[in-house]
Amino acid sequence: MMKIRVLSFGGLVEIIGKENMIEAIDTDQVVSHLEQTYPALAGRKYVLAINEQMKTENTLLQESDVVALLPPYSGG
Amino acid sequence: MMKIRVLSFGGLVEIIGKENMIEAIDTDQVVSHLEQTYPALAGRKYVLAINEQMKTENTLLQESDVVALLPPYSGG
Amino acid sequence: MTSKPKNIFVQGAISPALVAESLEKHATEQNIGAHEIFLGQVRADEIDGRKVAAIQYTSYESMALTQMEEIRERILSTYSLACMHVYHSLGTVRAGQLCLFVFASSRHRNEAQQACRDVVELIKKELPIWGEEIFEDNSSQWKTNAFK
């Protein structure tokens, strides 16, 4: 099992911290492992990006991938 | 017969000058007298204002009225 | 109208510094969320082989200011604005220099954006202002606003 680098932003940082290393083969596993460790994450609104590309469906991961949890934007 | 103050603007100044005093009882007379004195005015595009209010129909004038000949605008 | 209309005319080109100053003045108004700014700049157009060096602006000033008050009232009754400022050049403005500055501020961006757009349109259409293009060879030609 590989360790995947997971970044978080905005209000999610207060829940799961800026960065986590999570053992996972796909994005669904990333999310479920994070929710186990940080129950407050469940029910929060966010989308996932892999290597800065938005992903809406479960996606297999590679060792070097960077997953990001992005809550609703509020720039501008 | 009264003398009416007539102002002109934009390209019309080159034809009839900045200001004329014209004997006239209405705006039609203002225009026809100006065209007699300055034949180049005929055929030029402009609208008339009396005391800064646009007038599209022939209008009777009073001694203190100021008539203005306004060619198409090009501000901005 | 009982009050004297606000002057919008500036002699010569509008300075970029005026834009910065206008913004600085509104830094204390804490219910403004959006500023929309339009600036007109004199283009060095080439017409029949002659290049525009400057535009010389003249106006029926008193009438233009009265008309501008009417535009201002129309806009302020249509859009909810924190403020609106307009500056237009008179006299000579060289190619590359600014001749028109419209500034609208509001709580949310839509109001300022729409207001700014409408005001620019109305200024070009309704204010008795004339621009004479002066070419590099000192010949000249009167501009006419085209509405597309």
Add this chain to the structure above:
Amino acid sequence: MTSKPKNIFVQGAISPALVAESLEKHATEQNIGAHEIFLGQVRADEIDGRKVAAIQYTSYESMALTQMEEIRERILSTYSLACMHVYHSLGTVRAGQLCLFVFASSRHRNEAQQACRDVVELIKKELPIWGEEIFEDNSSQWKTNAFK
């Protein structure tokens, strides 16, 4: 994309002087007839009796810059612009200060106006940037962009 995306981020508030400088830089481009500028300003909103003192901006910077390049390309292929510049704050911007500066220039005004409007919309919708409202009592709350 092969070239490094252009940076849009500014630490802290955007200075009104930057707007004047941007205008001055384009005074030599003689085929520009219109500049459209949008500025976002932090409002001192009152939420549940607490007043916003500042917004603290953070971003997924590398992703934001890549997204911004895509927005830029989309806009430049849609509108004929002479140039387009975007600046967004990171870190703390106090109420009354500027946090976003969008600048579009074109030959005729329509292109710059539409482009500026679209860019502001896309920045708010597509850039991974987050603003945390800091209240005067030091409590805070994450903003969410509402699209009306």
